[in-house]
Amino acid sequence: MNYSIVDKLGYIDEDIDSNIDLKVAIRKIKEEKNAVILAHYYQRPEVQDIADFVGDSLALSLKAASLNSSLILFAGVKFMAETVKILRPNSQVLIPDLNAGCSLADSCQFSDFKKFIDLHPNHIVVTYVNSSAEVKTISDICCTSSNAIKVVKSLNNSTPVIFAPDINLGSYVKSTLNRSNMVLWNGSCHIHNQFILQDIITLKTKHPKAKVIAHPECQNSILLISDFIGSTKSLLDFTYNSNNTDFIVVTEPGIIHQMKKLSPQKNFYFPYVQNEECYCNECSYMKLNNLKKIYLTLKYEYPYINLEPDIISKAAIPINRMLKIN
Ligand code: 13P
DSSP, X not given: OOHHHHHHHSSOOOOOOTTOOHHHHHHHHHXXXXXXXXXXXXXXXXXXXXXXXXXXXXXXXXXXXXXXXXXXXXXXXXXXXHHHHHHOTTSEEEOSOTTOXXXXXXXXXXXXXXXXXXXSTTOEEEEESSSOHHHHHTOXXXXXXXXXXXXXXXXXXXXXXXXXXXXXXXXXXXHHTTOSSEEEOOBOOTTGGGOOHHHHHHHHHHSTXXXXXXXXXXXXXXXXXXXXXXXXXXXXXXXXXXXXXXXXXXXXXXXXXXXXXXXXXXXXXXXXXXXXXXXXXXXXXXXXXXXXXXXXXHHHTOSXXXXXXXXXXXXHXXXXXXXXXX
């Protein structure tokens, strides 16, 4: 294996026998190596199906913290795999494609964020986990979409707060807690930020009985007309527990796999759908992972997350503060 080529590509590109049943092969190699696969709800359905644990950002962090496996494959995007590495520094954390980035994390570069913090002295820095490990090293506490309100609520009300990098989630927390002393970094997720109110209204007109449920990374205009707002896991739970049968789901469509599994008799409508096979607002970063890359990554135990020990120890502080609150 030429690892320098892998480093350039970001993933292993090797021909494999077309007769191999990748699901069987992955399960076998996983067992042999005592590896654990964690996957986010936005992963391809077949990737979610071979994972040992599927969850939202918070659940995946909590799970990672409780694991004792020395080999973890993370099917998701890079900042999530980095969080696992920070929580399990002695484990090898594999990622099938190093190109699996995040537009939201990219919207907050370390040097710009450092200047922003310097411009706002004496603020508590709350950073959404959708950020790089470097940005976490200059943060006081992290949050996810599941616990952002709980985290900010736990802070002294009179101390001003910097919230980064998602401006939509920050505005949602700020208005829910009626907290005026919050300064927001102007970043966003290219998937959630592209939903337009008019398109949701058009969908609601077609399906008037449907409940509109949205991820808090969506713009305020959409959150204002939503019947329920929550993380991917909360949206999933809402559809399962609700007596309603129809839902307009305003988030990345990977979540539909678990929604349909849990509630096969219910109807889920997503904005910008061309047909059953084509959801135009898929996160292309999340979808970079596939069974072939997962198999090869487990086989070669490469690529993996590589962070400096100093970054790991500093970034662990805000993450662990968040986990203590949960
Ligand atoms: P969750 O906290 O719901 O997992 O959200 C993750 C995410 O990246 C949304 O864009």
